[in-house]
Amino acid sequence: MVEKNQGAEQKIKEAAREVFLAKGFDATKTRDIAEAADLNLALINYYFRSKKKLFDIIMMETLQSFSSGVLTILNDEKTSLKDKIALFVDHYIDLLTKNQNVAPFIINAVRDNPEEYLSKLGALEKAKSSVFIRQFQQGFINGEIPAINPIHFLLNLMGLIVFPFIAQPMISVVSGIPKDNIFEMIQERKRLIPLWVESMLIVS
Numbered sequence: 001m002v003e004k005n006q007g008a009e010q011k012i013k014e015a016a017r018e019v020f021l022a023k024g025f026d027a028t029k030t031r032d033i034a035e036a037a038d039l040n041l042a043l044i045n046y047y048f049r050s051k052k053k054l055f056d057i058i059m060m061e062t063l064q065s066f067s068s069g070v071l072t073i074l075n076d077e078k079t080s081l082k083d084k085i086a087l088f089v090d091h092y093i094d095l096l097t098k099n100q101n102v103a104p105f106i107i108n109a110v111r112d113n114p115e116e117y118l119s120k121l122g123a124l125e126k127a128k129s130s131v132f133i134r135q136f137q138q139g140f141i142n143g144e145i146p147a148i149n150p151i152h153f154l155l156n157l158m159g160l161i162v163f164p165f166i167a168q169p170m171i172s173v174v175s176g177i178p179k180d181n182i183f184e185m186i187q188e189r190k191r192l193i194p195l196w197v198e199s200m201l202i203v204s
Contacts, residue, residue, distance in 0.1 A: 021101040074132035
């Protein structure tokens with residue numbers, strides 16, 4: 001019975017993740033999740049009590065998945081600042097290519113409730129105390145990079161990575177480039193973004 005219950009609970013979460021990422025919180029009805037899971041609607045209320053509680057679980061799991069890999073990269077003592085940037089770009093482009101609805105899903109949810117999700121996750125505090133930040137600050141002390149706030153730098157880096165995924169439909173319509181070709185261009189940014197970022201760090 002326990003295994004059966006755990007199976008139903010996991011099935012609901014998987015269906016909810018798929019529906020929430022595609023439609024967002026407001027446009028999703030509990031019935032949509034039940035239909036996607038092919039389970040009785042009452043089971044969702046039994047396991048998760050409300051759509052909001054189920055959404056919060058999916059949101060936190062998505063944020064943890066989105067941040068955990070990159071925190072490993074940022075805290076690697078063995079890689080240089082330059083290597084970390086390249087690995088950071090590769091990681092997020094691969095992740096967002098595989099899960100194309102993740103970026104708008106996270107941005108919309110966090111925009112509406114930044115304190116609720118980010119404070120629980122603690123990702124910003126972890127990033128601030130990372131090996132990456134220490135290397136960045138040391139590079140400034142050594143005169144190897146300009147006096148840029150490292151948080152601004154990370155925000156700029158994330159913008160270069162994430163914006164094409166969010167704006168992909170608009171880019172496709174405006175440019176006339178088919179969707180598949182847009183994602184080919186995004187893959188090319190794995191090589192280009194580290195080059196652009198490296199030019200930002202040249203001391204004039």
